[in-house]
Amino acid sequence: MDSIVVTGNGPLQGDIPIAGAKNACLALMPATLLSEEPLTLTNAPRLSDIKTMNTLLASLGAEMAVLQDGLVITTASHGEINPVADYDIVRKMRASNLVLGPLLARLGHAVVSLPGGCAIGARPMDIHIEALEALGAEIELKDGYLHAKAPGGLKGAVHKMRFASVGATENMLMAASLAKGTTVIENAAREPEIVDLAQCLRKMGAQIDGEGTSRIEIQGVDRLHGATHPVVTDRIELGTYMLAPAICGGEVECLGGRLELVESFVEKLDAAGVSVEQTDRGLKVSRRNGRIRAVDVVTEPFPGFPTDLQAQMMALLCTAEGTSVLEEKIFENRFMHAPELTRMGANIEVHGGHATVHGVERLKGAPVMATDLRASVSLILAGLAAEGETVVNRVYHLDRGYEHVEAKLQAVGAKIERIKE
Ligand code: UD1
Numbered sequence: 070m071d072s073i074v075v076t077g078n079g080p081l082q083g084d085i086p087i088a089g090a091k092n093a094c095l096a097l098m099p100a101t102l103l104s105e106e107p108l109t110l111t112n113a114p115r116l117s118d119i120k121t122m123n124t125l126l127a128s129l130g131a132e133m134a135v136l137q138d139g140l141v142i143t144t145a146s147h148g149e150i151n152p153v154a155d156y157d158i159v160r161k162m163r164a165s166n167l168v169l170g171p172l173l174a175r176l177g178h179a180v181v182s183l184p185g186g187c188a189i190g191a192r193p194m195d196i197h198i199e200a201l202e203a204l205g206a207e208i209e210l211k212d213g214y215l216h217a218k219a220p221g222g223l224k225g226a227v228h229k230m231r232f233a234s235v236g237a238t239e240n241m242l243m244a245a246s247l248a249k250g251t252t253v254i255e256n257a258a259r260e261p262e263i264v265d266l267a268q269c270l271r272k273m274g275a276q277i278d279g280e281g282t283s284r285i286e287i288q289g290v291d292r293l294h295g296a297t298h299p300v301v302t303d304r305i306e307l308g309t310y311m312l313a314p315a316i317c318g319g320e321v322e323c324l325g326g327r328l329e330l331v332e333s334f335v336e337k338l339d340a341a342g343v344s345v346e347q348t349d350r351g352l353k354v355s356r357r358n359g360r361i362r363a364v365d366v367v368t369e370p371f372p373g374f375p376t377d378l379q380a381q382m383m384a385l386l387c388t389a390e391g392t393s394v395l396e397e398k399i400f401e402n403r404f405m406h407a408p409e410l411t412r413m414g415a416n417i418e419v420h421g422g423h424a425t426v427h428g429v430e431r432l433k434g435a436p437v438m439a440t441d442l443r444a445s446v447s448l449i450l451a452g453l454a455a456e457g458e459t460v461v462n463r464v465y466h467l468d469r470g471y472e473h474v475e476a477k478l479q480a481v482g483a484k485i486e487r488i489k490e
Pocket of ligand 1: 091092093095163164193194195196197198232233234235236237262376377399400401
């Protein structure tokens with residue numbers, strides 16, 4: 070398995086282009102199952118998770134064309150669609166569960182393996198199941214597969230989600246677009262990736278109102294048509310690279326970045342002593358004079374602080390002046406990077422959903438292990454400013470979520486290289 074070697078060095082300077090959002094693209098691609106006409110996505114990120122979704126959709130009978138080195142993905146589902154999403158593909162990535170709603174809407178039945186993905190918590194499917202059952206689906210778990218059917222077709226309904234689950238909102242949004250009548254999703258997730266999906270579905274002919282708020286209303290239509298849609302900027306990749314100059318000093322412009330995607334994160338950066346300015350090219354980030362200050366962080370659904378930036382933020386706070394408390398409210402097992410950061414000299418105590426970080430002057434390079442996608446990149450960020458060499462082992466998770474990570478960081482002056490195995 071590849072590893073990444075990072076050598077701590079001085080301030081970073083230059084531009085980092087931010088890719089299209091992995092999480093948006095993974096929700097947009099299954100929307101192809103809702104129409105017989107082609108769906109073209111531009112600004113797609115070049116990541117292994119996107120390849121996994123390609124493989125899954127192809128196994129269901131969609132025709133896939135990946136152009137311009139992966140930036141453009143066209144999918145067409147005009148042939149016969151296979152209702153079974155197999156364990157061997159689904160286990161690689163939790164977002165595979167996003168084919169459940171579209172398959173049900175298109176075929177009236179689906180058999181989808183329970184998903185895998187990063188080991189950051191139990192991540193059950195109950196909220197997805199309740200949402201689709203509200204639309205009239207009957208779902209049973211047998212042999213590790215969800216067997217779903219909607220004998221009389223899906224019917225619109227008013228449904229309040231117990232928790233504003235991103236994936237369940239996406240599944241329900243897609244299913245309701247082809248259901249009979251009106252659906253109202255209450256306590257819907259408000260993430261920018263949901264807004265992006267709703268905008269794309271609308272281009273396909275869906276009638277949707279209220280995306281980006283907690284109440285989304287959908288008038289079902291009989292059929293959807295083809296469309297072309299650019300994937301929204303990846304706010305997690307954006308936040309990750311914004312932390313590079315925050316940790317190392319210097320000034321980096323994250324091209325394509327927009328403040329409204331990362332407001333709660335920018336508030337915390339500001340409190341820690343990092344300046345962020347919106348320019349016409351993106352977000353310009355620089356560290357103000359002196360040491361980073363400690364800040365407390367609580368992860369919450371959007372527009373709160375994103376759980377997907379918690380590990381990276383912890384890497385910054387390891388060398389802050391004072392003590393920071395990070396509270397993880399979305400996933401129960403998401404501090405696996407803490408013991409690895411401790412190997413680099415960080416002083417962190419984890420108690421249940423809280424991590425207390427006592428800032429130290431400087432981290433020291435060490436061999437560390439990447440445990441999940443965001444944890445991997447937090448260790449790279451920590452290594453950028455640590456004394457000496459950090460070797461991040463088991464980086465396959467990284468390639469699921471970050472394209473060209475070494476090239477992007479080298480371009481702003483970081484010393485980072487990949488050792489291929
Ligand atoms: C999405 C993102 C992921 C991000 C997460 C929270 C994608 C592909 N992934 O994941 O990167 O970290 O949002 O912002 O978009 N839950 C249940 N039952 C369910 C569904 C979820 O208990 O049926 C729980 C999960 O275990 C978790 C919490 O709800 O603790 C949040 O999950 P959810 O919002 O559904 O996240 P995902 O869509 O899986």
